[in-house]
Amino acid sequence: MPLFASPFKPEPPHVHAQAPRTGVLYCNLGTPDAATPAAVRRYLAQFLSDHRVIEIPKILWNVILHGIILRTRPKQSAAKYASIWTPQGSPLRIGTEQQAVMLRGWLGERGHQLQVDYAMRYGSPSIAEQLDKFKAQGVTRVLIVPAYPQYSATSTASVFDAVYDWARQTRSIPELRFINRYHDDPGYIAALARRVRSHWQQHGKPDQLVMSFHGVPERTLHLGDPYHCECHKTARLLASALGLAKEEYKVTFQSRLGRAKWLEPYTEPSLIAMAKAKVARVDVVCPGFTSDCLETLEEIAMEGKAAFLNAGGKEFHYIPCLNSEPDWITALSHIVQTHLQGWPTQNPVDAQSLTDTAARAKALGAKQ
Numbered sequence: 001m002p003l004f005a006s007p008f009k010p011e012p013p014h015v016h017a018q019a020p021r022t023g024v025l026y027c028n029l030g031t032p033d034a035a036t037p038a039a040v041r042r043y044l045a046q047f048l049s050d051h052r053v054i055e056i057p058k059i060l061w062n063v064i065l066h067g068i069i070l071r072t073r074p075k076q077s078a079a080k081y082a083s084i085w086t087p088q089g090s091p092l093r094i095g096t097e098q099q100a101v102m103l104r105g106w107l108g109e110r111g112h113q114l115q116v117d118y119a120m121r122y123g124s125p126s127i128a129e130q131l132d133k134f135k136a137q138g139v140t141r142v143l144i145v146p147a148y149p150q151y152s153a154t155s156t157a158s159v160f161d162a163v164y165d166w167a168r169q170t171r172s173i174p175e176l177r178f179i180n181r182y183h184d185d186p187g188y189i190a191a192l193a194r195r196v197r198s199h200w201q202q203h204g205k206p207d208q209l210v211m212s213f214h215g216v217p218e219r220t221l222h223l224g225d226p227y228h229c230e231c232h233k234t235a236r237l238l239a240s241a242l243g244l245a246k247e248e249y250k251v252t253f254q255s256r257l258g259r260a261k262w263l264e265p266y267t268e269p270s271l272i273a274m275a276k277a278k279v280a281r282v283d284v285v286c287p288g289f290t291s292d293c294l295e296t297l298e299e300i301a302m303e304g305k306a307a308f309l310n311a312g313g314k315e316f317h318y319i320p321c322l323n324s325e326p327d328w329i330t331a332l333s334h335i336v337q338t339h340l341q342g343w344p345t346q347n348p349v350d351a352q353s354l355t356d357t358a359a360r361a362k363a364l365g366a367k368q
């Protein structure tokens with residue numbers, strides 16, 4: 001028996017003796033396990049204790065979080081979750097899992113031998129749990145793929161933190177790669193444009209298209225977070241793919257939390273202002289969300305719709321997220337494939353590694 005326990009987790013047996021094996025981990029935000037106040041409280045306690053999400057001093061925030069927010073919000077949020085819950089559970093989990101399964105299928109059909117799975121930053125399956133699973137499967141290289149097209153410290157960097165925290169407790173760390181952003185990826189933009197266009201083919205065009213992104217505190221923009229600019233670039237590219245003029249669409253930010261100023265203009269007040277300005281029909285699309293979730297299905301498709309119609313608007317359409325749209329799965333697979341370069345995955349006989357071996361042997365003057 002050693003005198004002191006090691007701070008590192010035990011290694012699975014002999015993984016280092018095996019050939020490199022790659023894992024792709026698709027990471028989304030997370031969602032409660034049930035639409036109940038207790039489950040929502042557990043989820044919010046973890047989520048809102050993340051310093052990447054709430055950037056105010058911890059002592060002050062703990063008083064607000066435990067004294068106010070966690071006493072009131074879980075009940076209100078659970079009722080909202082209940083309004084979108086499905087027999088299979090939370091839409092965000094279902095959507096994320098479906099995308100991971102389709103990504104695995106797409107890459108597998110093209111001869112990639114990979115482990116592909118999903119993880120949640122908050123709740124389960126956790127990032128640490130899934131990385132442990134990869135290691136037990138002999139994975140020695142991991143590509144981290146956040147489900148967020150636009151980079152924000154509040155979302156993307158927080159996923160990376162969870163990976164670093166896991167690595168800090170791990171003896172033999174796999175090679176790691178991270179995808180920071182794909183807000184301007186042509187495949188992602190084309191999939192979004194196709195989504196909107198196919199809605200318009202069925203239902204005709206609106207007077208205004210609202211592109212609503214999740215908000216973040218405005219302060220993060222002044223502190224250098226690229227999120228705001230990346231949302232606007234996505235919007236500009238989508239508008240151009242749809243052939244929209246400036247006055248035919250509007251970029252807004254939703255889901256504000258607390259009293260601080262967040263990115264403007266806010267979605268709901270914008271919808272009300274449009275209704276009051278006699279805009280008869282608006283369509284809303286949420287390009288920053290790859291899966292439908294509470295923020296799209298409840299906040300936009302229910303609350304946003306009610307706000308617009310109550311203010312005098314005539315017609316409101318919510319255009320669903322990319323979810324498991326084949327165009328999107330193809331785009332995501334291409335994004336992943338690009339980031340796997342140099343990590344041969346088309347085993348057992350990989351063309352790239354054969355060429356490399358032959359070239360090296362030649363350079364060394366070996367007989368072939």
Ligand SMILES: C=CC1=C(C)c2cc3[nH]c(cc4nc(cc5[nH]c(cc1n2)c(C)c5CCC(=O)O)C(CCC(=O)O)=C4C)c(C)c3C=C
Binds near residue numbers: 044054073077289
């Ligand atoms: C798309 C990227 C996201 C960013 C950026 C983001 C920042 C951010 N979020 C909060 C607070 C909450 N967000 C909540 C839900 C939620 N947020 C995202 C994505 C981003 N958040 C998603 C996909 C979801 C849906 C989760 C689901 O289960 O469907 C919630 C919880 C719901 C509620 O109680 O209202 C909170 C709270 C902050 C403070 C923040 C940046 C500082």
Ligand SMILES: [Fe+2]
Binds near residue numbers: 214255
């Ligand atoms: Fe959020």
Ligand SMILES: [Fe+2]
Binds near residue numbers: 255294
């Ligand atoms: Fe919300």
